Amino acid sequence: xxxxxxxxxxxxxxxxxxxxxxxxxxxxxxxxxxxxxxxxxxxxxxxxxxxxxxxxxxxxxxxxxxxxxxxxxxxxxxxxxxxxxxxxxxxxxxxxxxxxxxxxxxxxxxxxxxxxxxxxxxxxxxxxxxxxxxxxxxxxxxxxxxxxxxxxxxxxxxxxxxxxxxxxxxxxxxxxxxxxxxxxxxxxxxxxxxxxxxxxxxxxxxxxxxxxxxxxxxxxxxxxxxxxxxxxxxxxxxxxxxxxxxxxxxxxxxxxxxxxxxxxxxxxxxxxxxxxxxxxxxxxxxxxxxxxxxxxxxxx
Amino acid sequence: xxxxxxxxxxxxxxxxxxxxxxxxxxxxxxxxxxxxxxxxxxxxxxxxxxxxxxxxxxxxxxxxxxxxxxxxxxxxxxxxxxxxxxxxxxxxxxxxxxxxxxxxxxxxxxxxxxxxxxxxxxxxxxxxxxxxxxxxxxxxxxxxxxxxxxxxxxxxxxxxxxxxxxxxxxxxxxxxxxxxxxxxxxxxxxxxxxxxxxxxxxxxxxxxxxxxxxxxxxxxxxxxxxxxxxxxxxxxxxxxxxxxxxxxxxxxxxxxxxxxx
Ligand SMILES: Nc1ncnc2c1ncn2[C@@H]1O[C@H](COP(=O)(O)OP(=O)(O)OP(=O)(O)O)[C@@H](O)[C@H]1O
Ligand SMILES: [Mg+2]
Numbered sequence: 001x002x003x004x005x006x007x008x009x010x011x012x013x014x015x016x017x018x019x020x021x022x023x024x025x026x027x028x029x030x031x032x033x034x035x036x037x038x039x040x041x042x043x044x045x046x047x048x049x050x051x052x053x054x055x056x057x058x059x060x061x062x063x064x065x066x067x068x069x070x071x072x073x074x075x076x077x078x079x080x081x082x083x084x085x086x087x088x089x090x091x092x093x094x095x096x097x098x099x100x101x102x103x104x105x106x107x108x109x110x111x112x113x114x115x116x117x118x119x120x121x122x123x124x125x126x127x128x129x130x131x132x133x134x135x136x137x138x139x140x141x142x143x144x145x146x147x148x149x150x151x152x153x154x155x156x157x158x159x160x161x162x163x164x165x166x167x168x169x170x171x172x173x174x175x176x177x178x179x180x181x182x183x184x185x186x187x188x189x190x191x192x193x194x195x196x197x198x199x200x201x202x203x204x205x206x207x208x209x210x211x212x213x214x215x216x217x218x219x220x221x222x223x224x225x226x227x228x229x230x231x232x233x234x235x236x237x238x239x240x241x242x243x244x245x246x247x248x249x250x251x252x253x254x255x256x257x258x259x260x261x262x263x264x265x266x267x268x269x270x271x272x273x274x275x276x277x278x279x280x281x282x283x284x285x286x287x288x289x290x291x292x293x294x295x296x297x298x299x300x
Numbered sequence: 301x302x303x304x305x306x307x308x309x310x311x312x313x314x315x316x317x318x319x320x321x322x323x324x325x326x327x328x329x330x331x332x333x334x335x336x337x338x339x340x341x342x343x344x345x346x347x348x349x350x351x352x353x354x355x356x357x358x359x360x361x362x363x364x365x366x367x368x369x370x371x372x373x374x375x376x377x378x379x380x381x382x383x384x385x386x387x388x389x390x391x392x393x394x395x396x397x398x399x400x401x402x403x404x405x406x407x408x409x410x411x412x413x414x415x416x417x418x419x420x421x422x423x424x425x426x427x428x429x430x431x432x433x434x435x436x437x438x439x440x441x442x443x444x445x446x447x448x449x450x451x452x453x454x455x456x457x458x459x460x461x462x463x464x465x466x467x468x469x470x471x472x473x474x475x476x477x478x479x480x481x482x483x484x485x486x487x488x489x490x491x492x493x494x495x496x497x498x499x500x501x502x503x504x505x506x507x508x509x510x511x512x513x514x515x516x517x518x519x520x521x522x523x524x525x526x527x528x529x530x531x532x533x534x535x536x537x538x539x540x541x542x543x544x545x546x547x548x549x550x551x552x553x554x555x556x557x558x559x560x561x
Contacts, residue, residue, distance in 0.1 A: 015561060052409040055558045074301070078411035088402030092312055101308050105301075105410035143406070 003030040005182045011060035013046050020046040022206040028184050033177050035197030036186040043206040044186040045085040048155050052082050078107050081144035085155030091129020108147035116142040134160035154185040170196050222259035228252055228276040241265055301412050305420025310427055320386045321435045328439035331373040335447050366449030367528040375459050384495055387429045387471030392487045394421045396478025414555035429471050433464025458526035465539035466521040470495055472543040476550030
């Protein structure tokens, strides 16, 4: 098992009467690309702000790169690259001079940001206040990546980026991962992270609903098989087959939710005349949405 | 690290610094220039014509002497008004304002200690107020030499030091309350209250009770008429002490609280 980079235990944060985090247990391992997803107000930004020591937990423990953010101070943050979810920058500064300043603050060489600015198509001479939202986001990304930190904490990194720049960002993440950096990034939607995250944690109302490798999550969601036979099939025996979760019959078309091996189903179908067969992975997005929803039901 | 932060803060404040410098230089130059034009006797008559209560309430001094005139116009009234507004708004903005706008987050999440952010910005703010005080001193020296107000360099320095420290005290209170609470409105309210109460205590305090006036920062600054009498070490020390107390109280709180809540 690789080393743990972020670990929270029973992490809670209250804002007055609001329980933003309620006993969050989170583990992010070195070298992972961890996608932190959840609906609005789930507590993603709150978690990240606690990691960066902007906020202090109400209870529970936090360790980042082996250190408590409260005591790690600047020395710990030099090893982290952070992109705030609500990025606010002083508009009077020039992009280049501000990024130089930030590089110095992080103990990196001034100009370390240049390769990233170039890739993202940032003009260092512009005034930050005059930039569009997406271009401001690029300034924030260049700041986070510039000092080659061991850990990147990126709160909704693709916000405001056009599709081309989103692609470039994904490339940056893959390169960072290949260089051994750990990436912890948040989003509302899974599809945005699907191509880059290896592990996904789903947060809802300050609790982790699930945390698993993306491949495992996909397996867990199973396959939907649609079969068309010459004569209508009796759904009852199909429903009793191993791995079949749910069956729905509509004339000669049978829809089966399958988890695990399709072996039993195929052997059963072999006795019939199959006209058409289609197997597909259910849309991950809808499944995860269902995950938020199921949990909500359980709460009641 | 705090030196780097101070320099950057001043760099970002340079446009404001230039604007306030021009304003203070203009006001100082304009008002002090009138001294040469106006006849001393007319000034004396003007003073005599004012109701005594008003002379006292506005802290007017003998307008026929250069020191009295400079004190009544620039050093006792318009200078502090401008310098206090500049210092207070910058003081509030330096932490609480940037915190409310969110701009502070990219500095405290960098590899700087909270303490360094606080100290750095406090140093920047101090530099800002000192620079404005220097502008007033310089403008006074220039005009005094032209119009023959008879202010010696040491007296100008003494008056400008009092004015600057008066501005710095209020800037520090605004800064520290803002840093301790994260509430720009609270910081501004507290500082305006300190300034206004201090002003009334200085000018009207003696009518209320003996102990009122000595509590006023304005009395510490101007009680000994520095433009006339030279440097008042005790007054300046009191102003410096209050500045330092505010600074330390803010520093005790700022590193230990949630930001942006
Ligand atoms: N500074 C604050 N003061 C009061 N309540 C807050 C504060 N910050 C967050 N909250 C509350 O805490 C909860 C979690 O907020 P958080 O910003 O962490 O959610 P999020 O998952 O990042 O949401 P989003 O996807 O909208 O960014 C919300 O109910 C929010 O209203
Ligand atoms: Mg958020």
